[in-house]
Amino acid sequence: MPNAIQKEDGLYHSFCGLTCVGWLYQKIKDSFFLILGTHTCAHLLQNALGVMIFARPRFGVALMEETDLSKPQPELEALIDEIRADHKPSVIFLLSSCTPEVMKVEFDGLARHLSRPDLPVLFVPASGLDYTFSQAEDSVLQALLPFCPPAPPEDRRVVFLGSVNDSIADDFALEAARLGIPVAGFLPATHFHELPPIGPGTVLAPLQPYPAKVATRLARDRGATLLQSLFPFGPDGTRAFWEDLARMFGIDVDLREREAQAWARLATHTDLLRGKRVFFTADTLMELPLARFLRAAGCEIVECSSPYINKKFHARELAALEGVPVFEQPNFDRQLRTIAETQPDLVISTMGTTNPLIGQGVVAKWSTEFAFMPIHGWAGAGTLAGMFTKSLRRHARLDPLDDPVWSAGLMPGVIPLQVQ
Numbered sequence: 001m002p003n004a005i006q007k008e009d010g011l012y013h014s015f016c017g018l019t020c021v022g023w024l025y026q027k028i029k030d031s032f033f034l035i036l037g038t039h040t041c042a043h044l045l046q047n048a049l050g051v052m053i054f055a056r057p058r059f060g061v062a063l064m065e066e067t068d069l070s071k072p073q074p075e076l077e078a079l080i081d082e083i084r085a086d087h088k089p090s091v092i093f094l095l096s097s098c099t100p101e102v103m104k105v106e107f108d109g110l111a112r113h114l115s116r117p118d119l120p121v122l123f124v125p126a127s128g129l130d131y132t133f134s135q136a137e138d139s140v141l142q143a144l145l146p147f148c149p150p151a152p153p154e155d156r157r158v159v160f161l162g163s164v165n166d167s168i169a170d171d172f173a174l175e176a177a178r179l180g181i182p183v184a185g186f187l188p189a190t191h192f193h194e195l196p197p198i199g200p201g202t203v204l205a206p207l208q209p210y211p212a213k214v215a216t217r218l219a220r221d222r223g224a225t226l227l228q229s230l231f232p233f234g235p236d237g238t239r240a241f242w243e244d245l246a247r248m249f250g251i252d253v254d255l256r257e258r259e260a261q262a263w264a265r266l267a268t269h270t271d272l273l274r275g276k277r278v279f280f281t282a283d284t285l286m287e288l289p290l291a292r293f294l295r296a297a298g299c300e301i302v303e304c305s306s307p308y309i310n311k312k313f314h315a316r317e318l319a320a321l322e323g324v325p326v327f328e329q330p331n332f333d334r335q336l337r338t339i340a341e342t343q344p345d346l347v348i349s350t351m352g353t354t355n356p357l358i359g360q361g362v363v364a365k366w367s368t369e370f371a372f373m374p375i376h377g378w379a380g381a382g383t384l385a386g387m388f389t390k391s392l393r394r395h396a397r398l399d400p401l402d403d404p405v406w407s408a409g410l411m412p413g414v415i416p417l418q419v420q
Contacts, residue, residue, distance in 0.1 A: 003318040005309055008331040016044060017126040017136030018095060023372055024140055025058045027163045030191050032089040033059035034079070035126075036105070037097030058087055080114050080121065090192040092119065093140060095126040120147070132307040134210045134284050134371055137163055141187055141214040144195060148187065150222070151199030157184035158245065159196045159224075161215060162208030164376050166190065171379040172207070172232075179246050179253055187214075198222045203248050205241070207232060207376055210285040212313040230316050232377050233286075234293035234384060235262035240316070262381050266297070269385035272392055274298030279344040281353065282307045282330050283367040288317040290348070290370065291324065294388065302344045305330040346391060365391040 018041060021033045035041055042061040062079055083092060094111050111123040122143040126136040141161075151157075158181055160172055169186055176183045185196030196202075200223035204215055209231050218224045229244035230237040239259040246253045263270065278294050280287045282305040291304040305327040311318070318326065332353070339347060339362065347364040349357055357364040365388070375384035 003322045003324065003326050005311070005318070005326050005328050007328045008334065016041075016097075017133045017139070018044060018097060019133045020126060020136035020140065021045065021059045021095070023163055023165075024137060024188065027165070027190065028091070028188050028192065030088075030090040030193075031058060032083050032087050032092045033095060034076075034083065034092055035059065035061045035095045035097060036064065036076075036107075037061050037095075038064055041097045058089065076110070076114055080116075080119075084116075084119060089119070092121045093124050093143065094121050095124045095136075098127045132210075132283060132285055133368075134208075134286070135308070137208070138211045138213045141211055142217060144188060145214065145217065145221075147192070148195045149197040151184070151197035151202055153200040153223075155184070155197060155199055156201040156203075156249070157182040158203045158205050158227075158249075159184050159198055160186045161204050161206045162211050163188055164207055165374050168374045168376050168380060171377050175242065175377070176245075179242060180251055181246060181249055198224055200224070203227055203245070205229075205245050206313070208286075209289055209314060209317070212310040215313065226313075228316060230292065230320065231289040233289040233375060233380075234296060235259045235266070235378070235381055236296040237289060237293060238262070238377050238381065258378070262378055266381060266385045269382075269389045270297045272389045273385070276300070276345040276392070277302050277342070278388075279335075279339060279342070279347045280304045280306075281332065281335055281347065281349040281367070282327070283348075283350045284371050286367070286370050287348070288314055288321065288326075292317055292320045293384065295321065295324070297385065302342050303327065303330075303335070303338060305335065346388065363391060363395045 018035055018037070021035070025031060025033050035045070042063060045059065045061060060083070062076055080092065083089065094107065094114065096105070096107050107123040107125070111121045114121040124136070124139045124143050126139055158176065160169070164172070173183055184198070184202060185194065187196060189195050198218055202222065202224040204218055204224050205227045206215060215226050219226050225248070227245055227248060230240040232238045232241040236259065239255040243253055243255055273294065275298060277300045278291070279302045280291055285306055285308060287304050287306040288309070291301045295301050301321070301324045303325045304321060307329060309318070309326070309328045345363060347357055347362050348367045349364050351366050351368050354364045354366050369387065373383055373387065374380045375387070
């Protein structure tokens with residue numbers, strides 16, 4: 001029986017969708033991401049993504065000034081020419097931000113106007129008006145779909161869905177070859193002209209928990225089949241992912257020994273995690289598989305909340321969390337009261353709320369980090385486990401400081417924390 005989802009319709013405190021640029025411009029190596037936005041957008045990308053002074057990142061912001069507000073469409077032709085000369089991209093993604101979306105800029109027409117025969121400009125809605133920042137990758141992948149060639153029904157191969165770094169992608173390609181699973185490619189691909197063919201014989205294997213819309217579109221428009229499994233986080237999820245995927249190709253594999261070996265390599269982490277009580281606030285859409293991994297590692301999940309839950313796309317993860325309180329769009333004030341009452345050993349929270357929680361004596365970790373780290377598959381299991389134990393070990397090394405908050409734990413009642 002699937003786990004019951006409690007929906008509270010609370011406010012979410014997530015990053016802006018523009019931050020998907022931080023991993024996608026590195027993944028799609030012949031791309032350029034152009035954001036139409038304000039000085040706030042530029043500040044976010046320059047600071048939150050930690051761009052080094054010597055780097056030449058393939059993204060930029062076309063700044064909107066007050067004088068631009070009276071123009072029906074921004075003038076970007078000269079900027080497109082400059083990007084083409086400096087970076088020589090194969091594709092340019094034109095990303096919206098909150099201000100031009102509120103101004104009703106007609107982005108589809110603007111992107112078509114800016115496109116050249118050999119350089120498509122693709123519109124991507126990626127403002128902070130969506131549920132959470134990781135869903136903006138879903139929008140980028142949807143913009144790429146018209147450029148994925150059709151595949152005939154007899155082309156029975158897998159397409160891995162969701163962005164992972166090159167080393168993790170190589171790990172998945174090698175594992176598929178070892179198991180005898182034919183691979184058509186990855187979406188997104190490393191280069192624009194390497195997009196995989198997709199058709200009725202294609203099996204879509206999601207690597208990330210947030211491209212639900214693009215998976216639904218491919219199943220509807222191309223007739224592709226969606227793998228229903230756990231996401232490949234941790235030894236338990238990775239084993240289920242490969243066994244279920246192999247079964248779709250008529251291959252029977254038993255990876256119990258492989259999973260046991262992977263857990264054995266994580267013993268220094270699981271020894272520390274076992275018995276710890278963990279609380280997830282809503283942020284990245286990665287909460288369900290991360291909580292499921294921690295539960296398999298011996299943790300007690302006090303609560304697992306996520307900004308958005310797709311009951312079909314996340315069905316296996318929900319089933320694996322049976323008995324755990326799961327909330328969609330939780331009320332953060334209520335969560336603060338629950339944290340004060342239950343006093344979990346670790347809270348996984350947003351960047352905007354983690355530091356205030358730490359100031360109240362809570363052991364907390366940024367959930368944003370998980371979106372940028374190589375934590376998938378057999379190769380990423382150690383990194384994944386270490387991200388949780390690092391926070392616990394760091395806190396254990398701190399001095400008590402004769403502070404009543406540190407010495408007595410959380411004060412009873414509601415934490416005096418205000419989040420605007």
